[in-house]
Amino acid sequence: MTEKTTAELENLRGLIDGVDSQLLSLLRKRLDLVAQVGTVKHAAGLPIYAPSREAAMLGKRRAEAEAMGVSPQLIEDVLRRLMRESYMSEKDVGFKQVNPELGHVVIIGGLGQLGRLFAQMFALSGYEVRLLDKDDWDHAGELFNGAGLVLVTVPIAATCSLIRERLGNLPEHCVLADLTSIKGAPLNAMLETHKGPVVGLHPMFGPDVGSLAKQVVVVCHGRGSEKYQWLMEQIGIWGARLVEADAGRHDKAMQLVQAMRHFSSFVYGLNLCREQADIDTLLEFSSPIYRLELAMVGRLFAQSGELYADIIFAQEESLTAISDFLDNYRDALELLKAGDRAGFIARFNEVSTWFGNYSQQFLTESRAMLQSVNDMRSV
Numbered sequence: 001m002t003e004k005t006t007a008e009l010e011n012l013r014g015l016i017d018g019v020d021s022q023l024l025s026l027l028r029k030r031l032d033l034v035a036q037v038g039t040v041k042h043a044a045g046l047p048i049y050a051p052s053r054e055a056a057m058l059g060k061r062r063a064e065a066e067a068m069g070v071s072p073q074l075i076e077d078v079l080r081r082l083m084r085e086s087y088m089s090e091k092d093v094g095f096k097q098v099n100p101e102l103g104h105v106v107i108i109g110g111l112g113q114l115g116r117l118f119a120q121m122f123a124l125s126g127y128e129v130r131l132l133d134k135d136d137w138d139h140a141g142e143l144f145n146g147a148g149l150v151l152v153t154v155p156i157a158a159t160c161s162l163i164r165e166r167l168g169n170l171p172e173h174c175v176l177a178d179l180t181s182i183k184g185a186p187l188n189a190m191l192e193t194h195k196g197p198v199v200g201l202h203p204m205f206g207p208d209v210g211s212l213a214k215q216v217v218v219v220c221h222g223r224g225s226e227k228y229q230w231l232m233e234q235i236g237i238w239g240a241r242l243v244e245a246d247a248g249r250h251d252k253a254m255q256l257v258q259a260m261r262h263f264s265s266f267v268y269g270l271n272l273c274r275e276q277a278d279i280d281t282l283l284e285f286s287s288p289i290y291r292l293e294l295a296m297v298g299r300l301f302a303q304s305g306e307l308y309a310d311i312i313f314a315q316e317e318s319l320t321a322i323s324d325f326l327d328n329y330r331d332a333l334e335l336l337k338a339g340d341r342a343g344f345i346a347r348f349n350e351v352s353t354w355f356g357n358y359s360q361q362f363l364t365e366s367r368a369m370l371q372s373v374n375d376m377r378s379v
């Protein structure tokens with residue numbers, strides 16, 4: 001369908017096109033400057049993500065915007081989007097190599113998606129990276145000889161036995177680390193098997209992030225932290241934030257953050273499938289929040305069932321967290337069956353009090369997310 005227009009409207013649109021072209025030239029200029037920043041940072045070994053600079057810059061631009069009658073949120077949104085672009089472009093220049101004396105890096109499971117991402121980050125930082133996958137065990141001895149870091153990133157179910165059965169003879173100075181999404185059992189397996197430095201890492205992001213800027217990596221210290229301090233610094237230079245945690249506390253949180261959450265998304269998808277819901281119709285009638293929710297559930301099924309089984313089945317204790325969820329679901333359903341509106345509202349208020357100030361914070365955060373979901377719409 002052709003949209004209606006008038007001569008006056010077309011004239012104004014021509015002027016808007018002119019301004020947009022100027023914006024484009026300015027963007028090109030900014031990207032060129034950022035590329036230079038990338039080179040300077042690479043040489044100086046500075047992290048890709050500079051939170052104080054970002055905060056100061058956003059503060060200034062917001063104030064200037066206000067003085068010009070432009071919404072401060074608008075300029076903040078634009079700048080944050082531009083900075084996301086900066087993280088990508090600065091990454092491509094490469095990073096300072098914190099430990100040039102290391103020897104090579106071996107990534108076990110290096111053909112998996114997360115393995116590939118870390119292989120790329122190490123390579124961009126000047127390290128020699130060798131991948132070890134399922135079929136390479138025959139020449140594992142050769143690969144480990146002279147290695148400064150061995151990084152395990154295989155499915156959770158295979159991690160501990162692989163460490164115990166295959167990694168007993170690493171060079172003693174070599175750092176042994178893993179990227180598994182549970183930390184207690186792999187950390188123990190590494191400490192029992194390897195005499196040298198050991199550290200457990202859990203990148204709290206998927207392999208499709210593009211850049212590590214602002215991403216979180218959980219660190220569970222094992223042994224000899226002074227020997228892997230360089231690795232912490234290297235990850236920091238990649239832009240990620242390191243969060244130190246006790247393995248037990250981390251694993252407990254994962255029962256809710258990963259197992260329970262993914263399980264309920266799985267059941268949500270299963271239910272839509274069994275109900276034979278028509279996704280086109282759902283999308284047609286979707287509010288932005290529904291679309292976001294459907295996307296969060298649907299994206300699960302674009303990935304591997306093995307990966308999610310791995311995460312959900314990783315800890316036996318998750319069964320308790322998931323069963324508790326079912327109990328609460330059942331209780332709430334009883335209120336509905338009984339037509340107990342007042343009971344429902346009482347529970348609602350109980351939860352609301354429990355969330356406290358966070359609920360307001362989440363309302364604000366999700367508003368921005370929902371607005372960008374709506375921006376993505378083209379029909």
Ligand SMILES: O=C(O)C(=O)C[C@]1(C(=O)O)C=C[C@@H](O)C=C1
Pocket residue numbers: 034037048049050051053054082083086087090
């Ligand atoms: O000023 C820097 O350090 C930059 O890398 C540039 C820039 C930007 O795009 O403005 C990008 C990333 C940093 O977190 C801060 C700012």
